[in-house]
Amino acid sequence: MGYIKKDNLISGLLVAFFTFFIALLVSLGSEALVRAVNNVIVALILLLMVILLGIFFDIIGTAATAAQMPPFNARAAKKIFGAKQAVKLVGNAHLVANFCNDVIGDIAGTLSGAIGAGIVISLVNELVFLDIILAGALMTSFIAALTVGGKAVGKSLAVNQANSIIFRVAIILAWWEKMSGMELFKNRR
Template sequence: MKEPLIKSINWSLGIAVITLVLAAIFSIISTLLLSGVTWAMGMLIVFIIVLIGIIFDTIGVAATAANEVPFHAMAAERLPGARHAVLITRNADRFANFCNDVIGDIAGIISGTASAYVVLQLSLQLGAHDGGLWQFIISIIFTSIIAALTVGGKSFGKTLAISYSTPIIYQVGRLFYLIEVKMKIKLINGNDRGKRKRKNKRK
């Protein structure tokens, strides 16, 4: 009972640190991209951030919905990325936590901050320097549009994730495979199976 609790605490602390670092990086990047751009370009950047959140939310749901059995058959045929897809489905809870909660929530927070910047730029262009009625109206309209796109996009993404979980996770597995082969960066640990085998032998 203690071991799962310790693992859970370690994972939570680790993911909190990763979230802190990624949030800082994404915030700096978005601030640099938004500085000095027009409201139209800023709006495009906000939509891209929202799209990133939707994509990662879709991948996270697909990981929890996917079955690893088809990927074993692909791995037996030595298809690139199949082994990584198996590992993703085997670690679906943590993978979904990272995609949905870490990247998804960061994208939501940053899109909100970026939206405020775009509203300010558009208000200034329209002559609403005093933060009056025009800025209030623009803020409501733009915030409502972003919220509708986010919720609607994630709803559509969840439908896709459940219906096409196998091809989605396989493509993610292929991406992980390419990153591991080309850039020598291992994104997911493949030692779980070996650990389980050793535990079974001890039993």
């Protein structure tokens, strides 16, 4: 434990704690939605939305680590709306990447697996000739292909368009901070 700082350990434990509760709430909500709807098409749409959400946040996390600070500092000096938030996003890239890529990404991965399992069970119950092992393997492969393929395309986009992506996210964040009065990264860079 000589290499792990106490602050990093506490921060990691806090992230784990909050991730547990976020995942629990989102999982219960999506599971209730899938059960209430009891429609394979709607469940597939929900599955695709969860996968796309994971890819979307992966793009943001990757862009935060690839973005360059000087253009945002220049915009912030000119008081351009969203530039201050862009500086904070890039200045805290490690936190943004951790939240977007790891927390949201892992929750989306877990949820997509759970929703996929629910879809397989529904299909096996409706189509008695369907083999549950084969259907489960196909669903897992489908989810993995969409997730990994989507993130591969997303990472390329994020690296090549990092500043543009971060500035768009920063504008949304600036709007949210203005409307809610709550500032993200209040005591950070």
